[in-house]
Amino acid sequence: MTGLCNLDAVLDIAVIGAGFAGLHMLDRLREHGFSCHAYESATGVGGTWFWNRYPGARCDVESLDYSYLHDRELYATWQWSERFATQPEILRYAEHFAHRRGLWPHITTGTTITGAAFADGAWTLTTDTDERVRARFVVTAVGCMSAVNTPAIPGLARFGGTVLRTSRWPAEPVELAGRRVGVVGTGSSGIQVVPELAKTAAELVVFQRTANFSVPARNRPLTQAERDAAVAGYEQRVENARTTRFGHPVTGTGRAALETDPAGRTAEFDKGWARGGTHIVATFTDTGRDLTANAVLADYFRDRVREAVHDPETARALTPTGYPIGTKRLCVDDDYYETFNLPHVRLVDLRDDPIQEVTETGIRTTRSDHELDVLVLATGFDAFTGALTRMGITGRDGQLLADTWRDGPRSYLGLAMAGFPNLFTLTGPGSTMVLSNVMRAIEHHVEWVRDLLVYAREHDITEIEAIESAQDDWVAKVADLAGKTLYPHTDSYYLGANIEGKARVFAPFAGGLDAYRRICDGVANEGYRGFRTA
Ligand code: NAP
Numbered sequence: 001m002t003g004l005c006n007l008d009a010v011l012d013i014a015v016i017g018a019g020f021a022g023l024h025m026l027d028r029l030r031e032h033g034f035s036c037h038a039y040e041s042a043t044g045v046g047g048t049w050f051w052n053r054y055p056g057a058r059c060d061v062e063s064l065d066y067s068y069l070h071d072r073e074l075y076a077t078w079q080w081s082e083r084f085a086t087q088p089e090i091l092r093y094a095e096h097f098a099h100r101r102g103l104w105p106h107i108t109t110g111t112t113i114t115g116a117a118f119a120d121g122a123w124t125l126t127t128d129t130d131e132r133v134r135a136r137f138v139v140t141a142v143g144c145m146s147a148v149n150t151p152a153i154p155g156l157a158r159f160g161g162t163v164l165r166t167s168r169w170p171a172e173p174v175e176l177a178g179r180r181v182g183v184v185g186t187g188s189s190g191i192q193v194v195p196e197l198a199k200t201a202a203e204l205v206v207f208q209r210t211a212n213f214s215v216p217a218r219n220r221p222l223t224q225a226e227r228d229a230a231v232a233g234y235e236q237r238v239e240n241a242r243t244t245r246f247g248h249p250v251t252g253t254g255r256a257a258l259e260t261d262p263a264g265r266t267a268e269f270d271k272g273w274a275r276g277g278t279h280i281v282a283t284f285t286d287t288g289r290d291l292t293a294n295a296v297l298a299d300y301f302r303d304r305v306r307e308a309v310h311d312p313e314t315a316r317a318l319t320p321t322g323y324p325i326g327t328k329r330l331c332v333d334d335d336y337y338e339t340f341n342l343p344h345v346r347l348v349d350l351r352d353d354p355i356q357e358v359t360e361t362g363i364r365t366t367r368s369d370h371e372l373d374v375l376v377l378a379t380g381f382d383a384f385t386g387a388l389t390r391m392g393i394t395g396r397d398g399q400l401l402a403d404t405w406r407d408g409p410r411s412y413l414g415l416a417m418a419g420f421p422n423l424f425t426l427t428g429p430g431s432t433m434v435l436s437n438v439m440r441a442i443e444h445h446v447e448w449v450r451d452l453l454v455y456a457r458e459h460d461i462t463e464i465e466a467i468e469s470a471q472d473d474w475v476a477k478v479a480d481l482a483g484k485t486l487y488p489h490t491d492s493y494y495l496g497a498n499i500e501g502k503a504r505v506f507a508p509f510a511g512g513l514d515a516y517r518r519i520c521d522g523v524a525n526e527g528y529r530g531f532r533t534a
Contacts, residue, residue, distance in 0.1 A: 011035050013453065014125055014135035016116075016391075018107050019047015020094060021426040021442040022141030024068065027101045028450040034457075038103075038141075039127065041112040045103075046094035047143050049087055052189065054169040054376075056196035057087035060188065060278060060332040063222065064230040065248045066090070066439055068097065069238055070447075076231045084219045084277070084332070115392040118421060121462055126392075136462070137422045139449055140388060144433045147386025149499060151184070151379045155358035159375055166193055166378040178202045180371060182363055184355075185378030186212055191331040193378055195339045202344060205370050207363065209350045211320040213301050214331035218276025245512035247440025250282040257284035257293040269300045278330050288326055294486060298325040308337035317349035327490035329434070383493040384429040384507040385409050395420035396465075408496070408505030412466035412474050412530055413520055415445065421465035424449045429507040430478050436513035444513070448520050452528060463534040470530030482506035 013029055015022050018040035029036040042050040059066050063080035074097065081089060098104055115126040116138060125133040148167045150156075156163070164174065166189040177200040183190055186208045198204050230237070241247050257265055265284070272280030286293035302319045309315035318337060339345055353365045362372040382390075389402040396419050404410065404419065411417050414431025415424055426445045427433050433441060456464055482488060487506055491497035495504050509516050523529050 009035070009134070010122055011037055011133065011135040013137045013139060014039065014123065014133055015139050015141055016113050016125075017047060017141035017143065017146075018042075018045040018098075018103075018109065019049070019141060019143055020068070020439065021143070021446065022047070023094065023098055023101075023103060024070065024442060024446045025139050025141055025426060025449065026103055026106055028446055029453070030101075030103075030106065032450065032454055034453065036106065037133070038107045039111050039113055039125070039133070040107055040109045043110045044091075044095070045098045045107065045109070046091045047141075048145060049090045049094060051146070051168055052166060053087050053091070053171065054164075054166040054189065054193045054196075054378075056192040056194075056334070057166075057169075057189070058082075058084050058192065058217075058219070059090060060084065060217070061248075061437055061439070062277065063089075064226070065237075065437055067093075068439065068443065069234075069241055070443055071097070071100075072234060074100065075234055079227060080222055082219055082221055084217050113391055115394075116423075117394045117398075118396060118423070121422075123422065137424070137453060137456075139424045139426060140391075140428070141426045142387035142391070144384050144427055144438070145381040147382040147390055149380045149382050149386075150377065152500070153184075153355055153358055158360055159358050159362075159372075160360040161362075161373045161375060164374065164376045166190070166376065167381065174374075176200050176374060179373040180362075181205070181374045181376060182207060182370060182372040183376045183378055184363075185380065186210070187378065187380055188329060188331045189380070190378035191333045191336045193376060194345075195333070195335045197376070198339045198342055198345050201374075204339075204342075204345045205348060205363075205372065206340075206346070207348045207350055207355065207365075208317065210328075211318050212328060212331050213298070213320050213325045214333045214336055215273065215278060215280055215301070216276050217332045217334055218274070219334060241440045241443070241513075242517060243514055245436070245514055247437035247513045250279050252279075252282040252284060255284060256286040257296045258286055258290065260284065265296060266300065269297070273300075273304065277332060281326050281330060289484070289486065291324060291486065291489075294324040294326070301325060305337055308341075310341045314340050314347050317347055317352075323490040324486045327487050327494075328492045329494075380493060380498055382499050382502070383496070384433060385496070385502075386499070388425065388428070393420065393423070395423070406503065408475075408503040409507055410471055410475050412471040413523065414474075414509060415449065415520075416464075416466040416531070418466045418468040418471045421463045424452070430474060431509055432511075432513045432516050433508045435508045435510060436516075440513055444517055444520070448524065451524060455524075455528065456533070459533070461533045463532075464528070465532050467530055467532050474530075477511075478509050479506065481510040482508075485510050 012034040013036040015038040026038045063085040112128040123138045180203040181201040182205045184207045287297040353367045356364045363370045393401040409429035411430040414428040496502035
């Protein structure tokens with residue numbers, strides 16, 4: 001624990017989570033004189049960057065964009081070393097921010113909120129350390145990808161070797177050199193960890209259920225000239241945060257793939273592939289909304305897999321098919337495909353050869369026994385809703401959030417829920433979340449919630465709650481926007497399809513951060529339209 005609050009007192013605001021959202025929220029609230037305190041499960045700050053410390057973990061948004069912009073001096077002085085920052089460097093950045101803003105005494109770490117109940121105009125939080133915290137308002141900053149998904153693979157508990165999760169990687173060094181390692185899962189985490197593990201493991205077996213689309217990062221050190229240019233362009237970057245769909249500009253050709261001749265298309269895709277990173281998907285205007293155009297981009301990626309992987313059978317298995325590119329999060333890698341050319345690395349295509357069970361000594365698939373010393377689960381998260389529904393939140397009249405969301409998340413603006421007064425969810429389901437640069441989404445939410453709480457204080461408002469009809473309209477809008485995209489074509493965590501029994505509902509707001517921001521501004525400017533106050 002790094003700090004304790006007076007548990008007998010009623011806080012103005014309790015913040016749950018001390019990742020980038022929680023730290024910024026806490027700072028802004030303190031700046032405005034609120035009594036507030038943050039609670040964090042981890043033994044340090046940094047949220048996802050505290051937990052996901054697996055080898056090879058790094059951000060897929062460029063460092064100069066994956067930075068706080070609200071702190072100009074920090075932006076000007078922090079020296080990112082690489083184009084895509086590693087997990088340790090991002091964690092240091094979060095810790096540095098907490099020190100710089102004097103936040104540590106106002107954060108209780110190593111403490112999980114296990115219940116939150118609203119009664120008599122205030123929230124009572126209970127913790128896994130048997131403490132109770134009273135607060136008039138609660139702001140959750142629990143992240144979109146924090147509730148770990150442990151797959152129901154038969155026999156997992158019986159494995160006699162070491163089980164590691166990318167999403168809960170130990171802080172102390174793990175000895176993997178010379179060991180037989182299996183990795184289950186080939187999403188962003190699996191695709192990042194595999195090339196790193198291959199460097200030391202005696203054998204590496206990758207168990208793949210769905211082949212993903214992945215683009216090379218082309219990571220490299222940042223030059224001082226690049227950092228200086230970013231600082232010089234700070235105002236423009238702030239402006240871009242307000243006016244662009246993703247919170248940072250993504251420039252393409254402005255042309256449609258289907259109106260460009262094949263040689264011209266390939267030439268443009270080649271430039272994107274050589275540049276590295278996810279911007280390649282924006283090369284043409286139609287690949288995100290037209291299945292025929294999308295297939296052109298997908299085929300380009302498939303050709304790159306066949307080019308990189310020597311063994312034709314492995315290349316076939318690694319080639320993504322059956323869903324449009326971009327409808328699952330595009331992965332960003334460092335030599336992922338090339339790793340499968342190494343003699344000690346094998347792919348098991350679970351579509352052809354499914355897992356039967358985990359045994360004491362490895363994984364048994366239909367066709368083979370794979371003997372392993374270490375099993376790495378890179379099997380993802382109960383995204384967007386899991387951290388909230390697992391927290392035991394009960395609102396007005398004792399309604400449990402997990403029950404209220406049984407058929408899918410329902411929120412107003414992704415920020416508040418009818419029946420749950422004085423509770424605000426930073427990057428909650430129904431906001432842009434991971435469909436924009438999440439740093440920009442966080443900063444927008446923090447400022448918006450801060451303004452609302454200041455407004456409430458100035459207007460002697462003790463209760464503020466989303467109105468059911470406003471929430472219904474928002475839920476319908478989120479669904480309508482999703483319906484205009486290609487996302488619903490694919491089973492993905494965007495739809496909750498990775499979690500057995502979870503309602504199949506597309507959770508993010510797909511209209512862009514710029515449009516989302518304008519709507520939220522409109523709501524605030526009209527005296528918090530869609531909220532009931534008392
Ligand atoms: P993920 O994208 O959900 O991938 C999970 C993987 O596990 C998938 O390949 C999935 O297969 C597989 N899987 C799940 N259950 C399984 C089972 N029972 N048997 C076999 N395979 C199973 O999770 P993630 O890789 O942790 O990434 C989640 C998100 O976190 C990313 O999309 C990204 O937003 C964020 N992230 C970002 C970075 C970065 O910034 N570079 C890095 C890591 C994560 P199916 O596809 O068949 O379900």
